[in-house]
Amino acid sequence: MIYYLCFVLFLIGLYGVTCKKNIVKIILGLCIMEYSVNLFLILLGYRKNGIPPIINKGMEINEFYNKAVDPLPQALVLTSIVIGLGILSLMVAIAIRLYQRYGTFDITEMKKLKG
Amino acid sequence: MIEIIIIVLLIFMLIGSIICLETKDLLSSIISITSVGYFGSVIFLLIGAPDIAITQMVVEVLSLIILIRATIRMDLTTIEEDRDFFGLIGTLALIFVFFILGMEAIRYLPKFGTPSFTLNLQAPSNRYLMNGLKETGAVNIVTSIILDYRGYDTLGEATILFTSILGALAILRVYARKRKEK
Numbered sequence: 001m002i003y004y005l006c007f008v009l010f011l012i013g014l015y016g017v018t019c020k021k022n023i024v025k026i027i028l029g030l031c032i033m034e035y036s037v038n039l040f041l042i043l044l045g046y047r048k049n050g051i052p053p054i055i056n057k058g059m060e061i062n063e064f065y066n067k068a069v070d071p072l073p074q075a076l077v078l079t080s081i082v083i084g085l086g087i088l089s090l091m092v093a094i095a096i097r098l099y100q101r102y103g104t105f106d107i108t109e110m111k112k113l114k115g
Numbered sequence: 116m117i118e119i120i121i122i123v124l125l126i127f128m129l130i131g132s133i134i135c136l137e138t139k140d141l142l143s144s145i146i147s148i149t150s151v152g153y154f155g156s157v158i159f160l161l162i163g164a165p166d167i168a169i170t171q172m173v174v175e176v177l178s179l180i181i182l183i184r185a186t187i188r189m190d191l192t193t194i195e196e197d198r199d200f201f202g203l204i205g206t207l208a209l210i211f212v213f214f215i216l217g218m219e220a221i222r223y224l225p226k227f228g229t230p231s232f233t234l235n236l237q238a239p240s241n242r243y244l245m246n247g248l249k250e251t252g253a254v255n256i257v258t259s260i261i262l263d264y265r266g267y268d269t270l271g272e273a274t275i276l277f278t279s280i281l282g283a284l285a286i287l288r289v290y291a292r293k294r295k296e297k
Contacts, residue, residue, distance in 0.1 A: 002118065003221045005125040009132060011210055011217075016136040018206045024141055024186060028148050031178070032132045035155050042164050043121075048228035052163040053256035055248055065244050068256070069163040070230040072240045075260035078170055079272045085174045086279030092185045093283035 002043060009036035023098065023105045027091050034084045038077045045070030118227070121158055128154045145182045149175055166257050 013036060016029025050069040055061075095105070102110050128151050135147040152175040159168040225231055232238035243256055243264065253259035261269050 007217050012132050045230045046162045050163050055254045070240050071256040074164050074257045081170050083275050086276045088178050089181050089283045090279045092181050093286045
């Protein structure tokens with residue numbers, strides 16, 4: 001059920017990327033897709049009644065091993081979130097430049113981009 | 116219990132993203148996408164990923180500032196949406212086909228609550244959890260992975276961040292163009 005909702009969130013982002021005309025809306029659709037993929041990867045590593053992968057004082061290593069959630073997706077998604085910020089800033093820079101060139105955010109008005 | 120909370124928060128995320136894409140005003144759509152990110156951060160906190168929750172919070176604030184910078188000076192904030200009908204139908208049909216295929220794929224995943232490293236003893240997460248404290252000395256296993264076991268990934272991440280900000284500055288500057296016009 002949770003995986004399905006995550007997938008529907010991804011599809012809403014895909015709809016925003018493919019059907020919208022405003023370039024800011026397209027950027028926001030890409031952001032929604034990124035959120036859903038990150039959330040999906042973290043949810044894959046969740047264990048029922050799990051604890052965060054941080055060893056408390058006086059905790060046995062075997063007990064920790066049997067209760068902790070998966071740390072590997074968390075480490076990789078941490079990288080992915082920061083890279084998403086870099087991608088977002090680059091896309092916004094291109095959008096500002098296009099606005100200065102054409103005076104609009106509407107992608108159908110940007111005739112010179114057509115190949 | 117926790118699954119019900121996650122489902123409610125995910126439904127809020129869906130509502131927020133639909134509002135974000137369908138509203139006419141660009142500023143309110145940016146604010147609603149930030150609310151989507153904050154709901155995601157709460158979910159990360161609930162399912163045992165506090166590092167991700169903190170990072171998501173910081174990144175949300177930064178991206179809100181960047182996106183408001185993109186739209187605050189632009190006077191034209193609304194765009195009339197009259198799309199051609201057949202293109203819209205075709206795209207929605209493509210999304211529907213993608214939906215069906217994804218539903219089939221999700222059925223083959225392990226059930227929610229049983230991560231795949233418990234089913235496969237060869238998975239690297241087993242070693243990280245068992246020997247992480249002994250081998251790296253870090254109490255937080257996520258930190259020991261990103262800074263010790265997979266340090267090259269973090270180096271690559273820093274490189275990508277640096278390159279993207281260099282690219283954004285190179286696109287936005289007006290200095291070089293003025294010199295060429297002389």
